[in-house]
Each structure stands twice: as structure tokens, then as C-alpha cells.
Amino acid sequence: MLDASTIASPGMPPVKPLQASRLALSGRPVVALAGNPNTGKSTVFNALTGLRQHTGNWPGKTVARHDGLCVSAGRELVLVDLPGTYSLLANSAEEVIARDFICFARPDATIVVVDATCLRRNLNLVLQVAEITPRVVVCLNLIDEARRKGIEIDAPALARDLGVPVVPAVARDGLGLDQLVATVLAVVDGQVVPQPVLPRYAHDVETRAARIAAALEPMLDGRLNRRWVALRLIEGDPTIIQSIAEQRIDG
Numbered sequence: 535m536l537d538a539s540t541i542a543s544p545g546m547p548p549v550k551p552l553q554a555s556r557l558a559l560s561g562r563p564v565v566a567l568a569g570n571p572n573t574g575k576s577t578v579f580n581a582l583t584g585l586r587q588h589t590g591n592w593p594g595k596t597v598a599r600h601d602g603l604c605v606s607a608g609r610e611l612v613l614v615d616l617p618g619t620y621s622l623l624a625n626s627a628e629e630v631i632a633r634d635f636i637c638f639a640r641p642d643a644t645i646v647v648v649d650a651t652c653l654r655r656n657l658n659l660v661l662q663v664a665e666i667t668p669r670v671v672v673c674l675n676l677i678d679e680a681r682r683k684g685i686e687i688d689a690p691a692l693a694r695d696l697g698v699p700v701v702p703a704v705a706r707d708g709l710g711l712d713q714l715v716a717t718v719l720a721v722v723d724g725q726v727v728p729q730p731v732l733p734r735y736a737h738d739v740e741t742r743a744a745r746i747a748a749a750l751e752p753m754l755d756g757r758l759n760r761r762w763v764a765l766r767l768i769e770g771d772p773t774i775i776q777s778i779a780e781q782r783i784d785g
Contacts, residue, residue, distance in 0.1 A: 563722045564612045565604075566636055568663055569647035570656050571618035574675040576600075577705040578647055579615040582715065592631050606715045611722075614641065620655075622662045624773040634777050636666050637758055642722045645714070647673045650680035650687055650702075657696075664698060664730035665762045671718050671728075672700040673710075698728040735765075742768055 569575035583602025592599045600615040616635055617628035624630045636644055646663050648656035653674075664670050674689055693700040699717045703710030720726040734740065746764035754760050758778075766774040 562603075562610045562612045563642040564614060564639065565718055565722075566614050566616055566639070566641040566644040567647065568616045568632055568636070568644055568659065569618060569673075570620050570649065570659060573618070573647045573649040573656065574705045575618060575647040576615060578645070578673060578675065578703070578711070578714075579613055581705055581708055581711055583613055595627055595631060597627055597631055604715060606712070606719070609719060611715070611718070614639075619659065621658060622666070624771060630773055630777070633666075636663060638777070640667075640757070641669075643669045643671060643718050645671050645673050645718060647675050647705075650674050650677045651683055651685060653687065660696065660698075661730075661733060664696070664728075665732055665765075666759055668698075668728050668730050669721055670698040670730060671714070671721060672696065672698055673705075673714055674700050674702045675705050677702045677710075678704045678707075695731065697731040699726060739765075739768065 567575055567579055579600065579602060582604040586603035586605070588601045590599050591597065597617055602613045602615070604611040604613050614635065616632040619626070619629045619632050622629055622633040622636070624633055635641070644663055644667060646660045648660065660670065660672055672692075674687065674692070677687070680687060687702075689700045689702050699721070701710055701714045701717050703714060705711065717726065721728065735743070743761055743764040746767055747760040750760045750763055754763065763774060763778075
């Protein structure tokens with residue numbers, strides 16, 4: 535197991551935020567778009583940004599990066615389409631990219647697109663994102679296909695259980711996307727304050743996490759969820775240490 539002393543020592547500067555996007559330099563809010571592969575995430579991105587897109591690669595990676603501008607009711611949002619991932623546990627380059635953007639770029643909100651036809655599998659990513667940031671909006675996509683399969687999802691009840699807004703949608707037809715953007719703007723503006731219901735672990739794990747989190751506070755300086763970092767250290771994840779160190783150097 536790794537502990538806080540592995541990455542924290544006296545005099546270390548706090549973690550600096552990653553540059554979110556070139557498009558964000560004008561002060562526009564930045565919204566990350568996350569989701570499992572094949573959930574319609576890219577369809578949501580294309581529908582919301584149209585031709586207002588910029589494509590490149592993530593720094594130091596061969597993974598493509600797509601940023602776009604969403605314009606709604608006179609407001610402009612920068613959307614960053616993160617690589618499709620099943621988790622944020624850093625088992626692949628795509629997972630590291632998605633995790634580090636949510637952690638270090640500190641987007642104003644994160645949309646997690648889920649497939650209504652296989653919701654249980656998709657909720658794993660929702661919970662992992664919510665452990666990093668509370669500013670989460672779930673896009674419950676493909677509800678038409680779910681209904682064809684006899685699946686009915688109570689979106690308000692799901693929102694209560696998760697503690698974050700849930701917006702049903704059929705992205706390929708544009709259904710629900712106006713409400714999705716309105717909900718995201720409400721989160722960005724602080725009119726809606728999500729309060730995610732987070733997983734609780736065994737007592738000994740929570741005790742160790744609390745102790746490590748307290749030691750991490752001076753270094754993280756409130757820029758990262760210290761409980762989440764502590765849990766990654768307990769898991770023995772070396773990539774979070776590397777990412778934190780890289781952000782100090784780049785910052």
C-alpha cells in the first residue's frame with residue numbers, strides 16, 4: 535500500500551490546475567463529457583457542438599482530443615469529449631486521460647452519458663466520477679431503445695438515489711438535449727447543487743482513508759478530493775502519484 539508520505543513532504547507546492555482547453559481561455563465554462571464506449575457520448579458531443587469543434591491529440595498521447603463550443607440561449611460552454619472508458623482506475627491511457635482531466639482541469643461540470651439499456655454496468659463510472667467531483671449531470675441516453683426492450687427507468691428516483699441530476703435523452707434525435715444543457719448551466723451557475731451519494735467502504739478502509747486524507751490536505755490545498763486520492767493510495771495506484779507530480783512540474 536502507498537501512503538501520503540510517498541507524495542507529500544514539507545515545502546512541496548500545492549497541485550496546480552491543468553489547462554482545460556484553448557477554447558476556455560475566454561473564460562467560458564468548461565464541461566467534460568464522459569461515458570462508457572458505445573453509450574452515444576460522441577453523438578451527444580456532435581449534437582451539442584455541431585461544426586464548432588477543434589481536434590488534436592492529448593499532450594504526450596496518441597489519443598485524439600475533441601473540444602467543441604456549445605451555444606444555448608446566448609450562453610457558450612466549452613465541451614471536452616473525454617475518451618470512452620469503463621472506469622477511472624487508470625488501467626489504460628484513455629482512463630488516465632479521463633481521470634486526470636476531471637481531477638486537474640477541474641471542469642465546471644461533468645456530464646456522464648449512460649446507456650439506458652444496460653444501466654447497471656454504466657453506473658460504475660458515474661460513481662467514480664462523483665467521488666472526484668460533485669458537479670455531475672447524468673445523461674440517460676438511448677431511452678427509446680430501452681423502452682423497446684421493455685425497460686422503464688424512473689429518472690427522478692434514479693436522481694434521488696444518486697444525488698445528482700438525471701436527464702433522459704435520445705441524442706441521435708436531439709431529444710432531451712435542451713434540458714441537458716439547461717441542467718448543466720444550472721449546475722455551473724450554482725442554481726442546482728448536486729450532492730452525490732458516495733459508496734462507503736469497510737470501517738478499516740474508511741479509517742485509513744481519513745488518516746491519509748488529513749495528511750494530504752496541505753499538499754492538495756483543496757484542489758483535489760483528498761478522500762478520493764487517499765483511496766487510490768490505499769489501492770496502491772502509482773499513476774495518481776505520477777499525475778500529481780506532473781501537475782506540479784507543469785504548473
